[in-house]
Each structure stands twice: as C-alpha cells, then as structure tokens.
Amino acid sequence: MSAATTLPTHARSSSRSRSALAGTGAMTRFMLRRDRVRLPVWIAGLTLFGVGTVGSFEQTYPTAADRATAADLSSLPAVTAMVGRIYSRDDYTYGVMTGHQMYVFMALLLGLMSILAFVRHTRAEEETGRAELLRSSVLGRHAQLTAAFIVVGGANAVTGLLIAAGLSGSGADGVTGEGSLLFAAGLVAAGLVFTAVAAVTSQITEYARGASGMALAVLGVTYAVRAVGDVAESGLSWVSPLFWGQVTRSFAADQRWWPLLLLVALAALLAAVAYALRVRRDVGAGLRPARLGSATASPALSSPLGLAFRLQRATLIAWSVGLLVLAVTYGSLVDSIQDMFDQISSLDDLIRDIAGATLIESWLVTVLSLTGMIASIQAVLAVLRLRSEETAGRAEPILATAVSRHRWAASHLTMAFGGSAAVMILVGLGFGIATALATDDGGWLGDMLAAAFVQLPAIWVAAGFAMAVIGLAPRLSPLAWLVPAYAIAVVYMGQILRFPEWTRALSPFGHVPELPAGDFELVPVILLLAIAAALTWVGLAGLRRRDIPVG
C-alpha cells in the first residue's frame, strides 16, 4: 500500500523537474536556426581577428629589438589603459604580446556578442510576445533561459576552440599550445560571465533595449575600472573580471590557471541568480510591477522633439554619466601619469610625435579622441532610433499627423547632434576640472573644454553617415556602425600593429585638431562639419522620397 502511494509522488516530482526543461532541445534548435548566419559570422570574425593578429605581430616586429620597443611602447599609460598592464617585459615574445595586448579587447568582443545574442533570444522575444506563444505549447518554465545559455555558451566555446587551435598552429615564437589553450579558455570564461550578466539584466527589465543597455553598461564599467586600476597600478583592477582573465598571463613563463576559477564561479553565481529571478516573475513582466503614470500628457509632450527627448532621455543620461565618470577619473590621474613620464624620459622618441608637445599632452589627445569615438556611439544610436521606430510601426501614427518627415527626423537628429554636444561639454568640464584640481593649474579647464569640443565635428560625421544610410538604404541600417567601429579599430589595432598613417585619415577622428598638444586648425573642422551636413542632407532627402515603412 505504502509503496503504491509513494510511487506516484516520486514519478510526479521527477516529471515536474523534467517539465521545467521540457522543449529545451526544440528551443535550442529554433534559436540556432534563427542565428544560422549571425553567429557563424561572429565566430568566424572573432577567430580570424584573434589568430590573424599574431601574424601581423610577426610582420610588424620582426626582430628581438623591435619586440623590446613594442614592450616599451605598451607600458605607456595610454596603451596600458587600453590593453592592460604589461608583464614579462624582458621576454616579450609574440605569445606574451598576444596575451597582453589582445586579451581585453577580444574579451570585450566576446562579451558584446554574448550580450546581444542572449537578449535577442530572451527578452526581445518576450517583448514581441513570441515567447508567450512558444511557452503556451510544450515549453517548460526554464526551457528558454536554458536554451539561450546553451546557444550563447556554445558560441563562446566554439570560438574559444577555434582560437586555441588557430593560435597553437601558428608556430609564432612563444605561442605555446598550453598558452593558446589558457588564452582561449580565459576568453570563453569572460564570455560566459557576460552571458550570465545578460541573463540577469534580462530578468530585471521588461524592455530588450533596457536589458542589453544594462548589460553593456556593466561591460563598459568593467573595462573602465580595469583601465583606471591598471594605469594607477592599484588593486582596483581586481574589481573587474576582465582583469582576472588578464592575470592568467597566458603565454608568460609564470602562466597561471587559477584565475579562470574566479570567472567560472562568477558566471555560475550570476546564472543561478538569473534562474532564481526568472521563477519569481511572469512571462513578459519585469521584476517591478508596472506603475501607473500620468493620465494626460505634460506640455513638454506636444512636439516630435518632446517625444524624442522622452524616448531617449534615459539613454542620454546613462551615456553622460558614464563618460563623465571616465573623464573625471582620467583627469585625476593626469598628475601621477606626469610623474611616470618624468621617470621614463627615454620614451620621448617612441610616442607619436606632435611637434612641441609634452608627453602628457599627447596622452590626453589619445584619451579624448577615444572618448569622442565612444560618444559617437551614442550619436549613432540616437539616429538609428528613427529606423527602429519605423520598423516597430510607431513612425506611422506620427507621420499620419501633421508632422512632416523632416520634422520627425529632425527630432531624433537633435537628440544625436545636441545630445553629443551635451555629452562632450560634460566630458570637457569633468576632465578639465579634475585635471586642474590634480595639477593645481586652472589653465587646464579651458584647454580640456576645447579639446573635448573639437571632437564634435567628427562625432557628427558619424551621425550624418547613419542618417544617410537610413534615408538611402534603410534595410542596411546596421552599416551605420561602420564609422565608430572603424575609428575605434584604427586607434586600437593601429596602435598595437602600427597601421600606416592613411588608415587614420579614413576615419573622421583622424582629422580632428590634436588639442591640447597641437594647434587648433580651422580647415579640417570646417570640412568635417560640411561632410556631416552633406551626409545628413542626403539622408533627409532620401527619407523624403522613400516609402514608410520599408519592410
């Protein structure tokens, strides 16, 4: 009798745990099908990039003396901020060079791939209501989250394996098999951490845009914290998981595996949090219950610009705060970097020379240029909002009112052009005040404001290019990312691999007057402004002529 009663209970509990995962396989296949182009492109791109760089190192630094120079160069604060602290400086093999200069950047890219893919398969699906449709069939409660982990985790693992295989097969000096494996494992572990970060943020907010925004903010913060900690050579770096992967010192003599445990443990912890949060909320809902709002619109919401401001307010504030924090931190570091330069005056001739400039000024040029490029991401996002409003079907009701296409476009363009101006003013003020305080020299404030402001024409070229794409080839709107992506790639890879000068000239940021090191030049600024205006004008003309929506 008792056996007869326990048996069904047993059966039920095991079937319940199975049913929470029911349909995971089908869901996984469905996600893979949707990503059958996108993920392979990411994986191939990352592998080629990771493996190809070693070859470029061999060509750029053929002799031991060249490698010693590379080691000296990469211990400069500007490079340290970008790629991390140098190690194994006396034996700077191609392997060490790869581990040191490539790890953080590649981990960032894997994190980016993971966050975008994870949110696309989870929160974005829920937002459109497709997840509800699927879950009402045979899907268990955890099926979608688990399938997303399998797909995105799998993409990371495949990328890692390919990179490990490619590196160990490269035969470059110092690129050992074990080192390749450690390097790739560190990348995969970092990718998993950011996958799990996206899993958590996807539970917190009900908007896909918010979920990926939060996860990308975490990515940005881990990068910035590591940069500051590395430049100041403080323990602060340990706060950032990107640093954990870096301290494996994959190809150095003193390589270590244990930091990987930290990464894996953090990923597991975050994944557990995501599952716990998932159980506590409904499909489609966030963690906070939706609050009631105002029953009538405030006078601010009477124009397309009012709407655009309302839609982009949160994003703009987030970017402003992020870049302001970055500027203030770098500004306050200026004094200690100055000291460092004083000690290593032998590096004078190594830094890209700007006539008559001090080392610290050249460093500031690089940092501000990078800040401008990051700010251009905000500007491009703001312009792309036009296209996402259109595809979401929310441009149609606006354009069916007495709002012309140009006025509608102008509202989001204002957020792009005006928003980036506001961001750069804040950056200039933050940088200037922090530098002035750190060095006891008030003159920095004006210099830094000017140096931040002079980035704007280049940022606006990026925004104008985005507008041109949306107006002329709306289906190709991701091409809008070309300008910021190229600019950042040239600064990063150009510095590491010593790209020829003309690669810089293709980027609008290559023409920005090099304040505070160089002089202000009017001609390139006017040219950049003219290009930005022309691109915007072309885009608006295209938008005026085409159908809305373009499917």
Add this chain to the structure above:
Amino acid sequence: MTPAIQIEQLRKSFGTVTALDGLDLTVQTGEVHGLLGPNGAGKSTTIRVLLGLLRADAGRAVVLGGDPWDDAVDLHHRLAYVPGDVELWPNLTGGEAIDLMARLRGGLDPGRRRNLVERFDLDPSKKARTYSKGNRQKVAIIAALASDVELLILDEPTAGLDPLMETVFQQFIAEAKTDGRTVLLSSHILAQVEKLCDTISIIRRGEVVQTGTLAQMRHLTRTTIEADTLRPAGTLAESAGVHNFHDENGRARFDVDSEHLDAVIRRLGELGVRSITSHPPTLEELMLRHYGDELAGAGARGAR
C-alpha cells in the same frame, strides 16, 4: 460637391508583388464608405498611399482637394487615422499617447476626450506596455475621434474590440456622420459595414471589383426564392436567369438574377403559388461571390 477622396488607376508594387493594380475609388464628402476585401487585397496599401506614407507608382489620388504625397502636412491637419495594428511607446501612458497624437494633429477637444475615455472605459494612466490589443486600439480610436477633423481614415479599427465596445464605436461613427464628417472604413466585420456604411467598395487583388450602396449591390446580384407550388415547378430550372434549382418534395428553391426576377415570378404565378419566401443576398453572400473562386482555389490547393 467635390469628393473627399478620389483615386484613379492607382498602381503600387513592392518588388515583384503587385499590391495595387489600377485601383479606382471615390468617396463622397459626408458619406461613410466601407472598404471590403480578403487578406492582402490592398486595403491597407490604399490607405497608406492616401496618407502619403507610400508613394504610388502610377495613377492619381486626391484627398480633400490636395495631393496626399506633396500636401501631406496640410492634409493631416484635417484628417485622422487609426491603423489596424496600433503600436504605442511602451513607457508612455495611454493618456499621454492620446494627447500627443491629437496635439501633433493640431489639438483636441478636452470635453470630447473625457467623454470618449469614459464611454470606451479606458484607464489612461496605465503604461502602454501593459495594455491589451483592444486597449491599444482604443487609444488610437480616442485620439482620432477627439480631434476636430473632416475625414476619418480607419483601417480595421475594431479588430481587437469586444462586442460592447464595438457598439460604442458604431455610435461614435454614426455621430461623426451626423456632424458631417467623412469616414473611410476598412473592415472584415460585415455586420459593422452593413450597419454603418452608405457606400461599399469591394477590393480584390489590388482592384475595386464592385462599388455602390448595399441596395445597388443587392440589385446586381441574385435573390434566393423558396416556393410551394400546386403544379411541379421543374420547368423553371431551364428559364433564363435561374440558378441552383432544387426540388425538395414539391418545394422549389433557386436563385434568380435580378434582371430576370420579374419574368420568373410571373411564371411562378402561373404554376399556382401556395407559399413563397424570398430573401435578398446578405453581404456575406455578396462577398462570397467575389471571394468564391479564391476559396475554391485555396480548397483545390489544400486538396492537392
């Protein structure tokens, strides 16, 4: 009086798909005009051209005396639009969306807005993210009806509304008509069209295949007759204009073309009528006649 909307030989294709294939349509000022047609017939495309959202490949369209593409902004002060799939900004409330859309059109009547919100039973302080499909639809309907415009263009406006709200909607459209506003209403709800519309156009494959009042359309089609006669009515089956003749135990049942109705009734009289019922075709039957071969085509495809 000039018509509110006049379309001549409108053509529009998307790549290889021809959405509009020489469409003609006239909507008189002050009338409620129904646009009927199967899925993908081109109703929404027609409406988007009228709103200046799509540019026609060929043909002419005039809305309120203006060109829908060139004079879009001026025209949109004088018309309001309700799309079939209403998409709202997730973090704006319904009330904010109503005010925004009405203000962008040139203002709204606060009294009318209050009345509409009350009658449609909408909670305007909820975020649009939390609205059901029907409630999103209500937001767009209220925003359109609260503005003072001459022309209402409604693309399946009540697809998500419950029957009670459907009635409220019909009352407001009737009211709009008494106020002298013109309404272009695309719909799949035949009862709604039958009740509200003065004139109907049936669209198929990007063309208007029939247009007129419901009475005119009925006149153009067949009437169904059932009759009990003293003498067998079998001879009628061969008469001109008689279709689908059945004889069920002395009770004849058949359809007659309108132009032969008179002659057939005479012959029926000669047979000695004991009882007779006749009914005009319902709109549904009218529609089935136009969609019929499409249904048959679908059936044939399904059977294969």
